[in-house]
Structure formats: structure tokens, C-alpha cells
Amino acid sequence: MSQTTGSLAKSLTVAVSAAAVALLxxxxxxxxxxxxxxxxxxxxxxxxxxxxAVAWTSYVAFGVTAAASALYLWPKSRRRFWDLLAxxxxxxxxxxxxxxxxxxxxxxxxxxxxxxxxxxxLTTTALLYVLFLxxxxxxxxxxxxxxxxxxxxIAALVAVIDIPVVHLSVEWWRTLHQxxxxxxxxxxxxxxxxxxxxxxxxxxxxxxxxxxxQRYRLERLESSQEVDDLAAAVAERRSxxxxxxxxxxxxxxxxxx
Amino acid sequence: MNGYVFWGYAITxxxxxxxxxxxxxxxxxxxxxxxRDK
Numbered sequence: 227m228s229q230t231t232g233s234l235a236k237s238l239t240v241a242v243s244a245a246a247v248a249l250l251x252x253x254x255x256x257x258x259x260x261x262x263x264x265x266x267x268x269x270x271x272x273x274x275x276x277x278x279a280v281a282w283t284s285y286v287a288f289g290v291t292a293a294a295s296a297l298y299l300w301p302k303s304r305r306r307f308w309d310l311l312a313x314x315x316x317x318x319x320x321x322x323x324x325x326x327x328x329x330x331x332x333x334x335x336x337x338x339x340x341x342x343x344x345x346x347x348l349t350t351t352a353l354l355y356v357l358f359l360x361x362x363x364x365x366x367x368x369x370x371x372x373x374x375x376x377x378x379x380i381a382a383l384v385a386v387i388d389i390p391v392v393h394l395s396v397e398w399w400r401t402l403h404q405x406x407x408x409x410x411x412x413x414x415x416x417x418x419x420x421x422x423x424x425x426x427x428x429x430x431x432x433x434x435x436x437x438x439x440q441r442y443r444l445e446r447l448e449s450s451q452e453v454d455d456l457a458a459a460v461a462e463r464r465s466x467x468x469x470x471x472x473x474x475x476x477x478x479x480x481x482x483x
Numbered sequence: 484m485n486g487y488v489f490w491g492y493a494i495t496x497x498x499x500x501x502x503x504x505x506x507x508x509x510x511x512x513x514x515x516x517x518x519r520d521k
Binding site for chain 1: 485492510
């Protein structure tokens, strides 16, 4: 990478991170202090400015993981970059999926009186979390880099099937969880509530992009260190073999008698 | 402010902040380790 491209990438990263922090501040301010309480849900409606956006961001992150995995599996586009991007995005997505489950549990306790219920939406979201936790565990298994990347990519493509199931679960089954708020011909919220909610989606997506850039850098460093460690271990093993005395046929015979 | 709303926002923002710091510290650690090994 040239120096100009490097400094441009650094400036872009700083700009994205600054925009994410600024938008996060505006979203929290609007969500907590400016928007009105709901006539039905009262103050609890303020959770609508974080919970759906955080869930959306986890979908985006896992979607990026799946797309990058598919590009890695396709021979013509196979590059180490796609594997590293998939791993970085999955970890950030898992963080957002965890926050979705926690904020959902808090909202559930406030609205339904329970922290958890085996509702279709909740269960499929928990399954999504476990699937990508397994994906990250698979990535940490020792072995050949390409073989590991390939089996992780296949696992990501299997795990991502759960996303449409999570999204459509409220329509396929009778659930406690409310149906779609925005994706319908007549949205159930309007005015500043709708603006703040749409802003929250943009905000958390930008937070995801900022975190993905940072996590990708770390993933690249870890990968590079792994290659260096392997080369050092191989060199050490070779030097041990070359310096140790070779056993002769007579010494082997003596040992067996 | 309602308690559930407070904890919802606090855990979300705190979680993102914690993860950001964790990634930054791990990146710094890796950079130091790579510089030491060279």
C-alpha cells in the first residue's frame, strides 16, 4: 500500500469513527430526551431507538460475513482478504447480536413481565448467536490456513440461513414479539419517532463500519503473527533435528534386545 | 428516567465502548509483540 493510500485510509477511518460517535450522541439525545413517550408503552418505547437498530446491525454484519465467505469459496475471487473480513465482521456481529438479546430481554421484562420466553423470534435469535459463536470457535481451530478458511466459510453460509428465519419468524408463527414496525405499507410510527428510529439504523450501521475497520486490522495482525510463529516453530524444529545425534542400526538393535 | 430504559441504553453504549477498547488494546499488544519479535 502506498503512503498516499495509507494516509487516505487513515483519514477515512478517523472520519467514519468521528461520524459514528457524533450520530450516536444525537440518537441517544433524541431517543432519551426529545421524543415523546408512547400512549401505549409509555417510557419503554424509548428502547425502540436502540433494540431494532442493534438487531439490524447484527444482520448486516453476519450478511457481510456470508458474502465475504462466498467470495472466498469462489475460486476466481479467492483472496485471504475475504477470509479475514468474514472473521472480523462475524465477531462484531456477535457483539451486536448479544446486545440484541440483552436489550430484548430488558424490553421483554418491561412489556411482558418476563426476561425470557421461548418465543419464535427470541429462540431463533439465540440460535443465530450460538451459530456464529460456533463459527468463531471453528476459526480458532489449529490447522492449515486454507482448509480452516474454507470450512469456516461453509459454516458461515450455513449459519446465515437463520437470518431470514429470524426476520420472518413473527409472520410464520404466533409470537409474543411484535410484527414489523417499518417494513410495511403503513408504518405504525410517525414524525420525530420515525425520524429518530431511521437515524438509529444509520447510526448503528456506521458504528459497525468503524468497528469493522478496527477489527479487520487486528485480524490481519493476528494472521501475520500466526504465520511468523509457524515459521519460527518450523525453523526451531529443523535446527533440533540437525543438531541431535542420529541413531545407528546397532544402537537401535541394542535398545530392542 | 425509567430504570429499564436506562439499563437498555447503558448496556448498549457500555458494550460498544468495552468492545472498542478491547480491540484497541489487543491491536496495540499485537503491534508491540510483532515489533519485539523482529
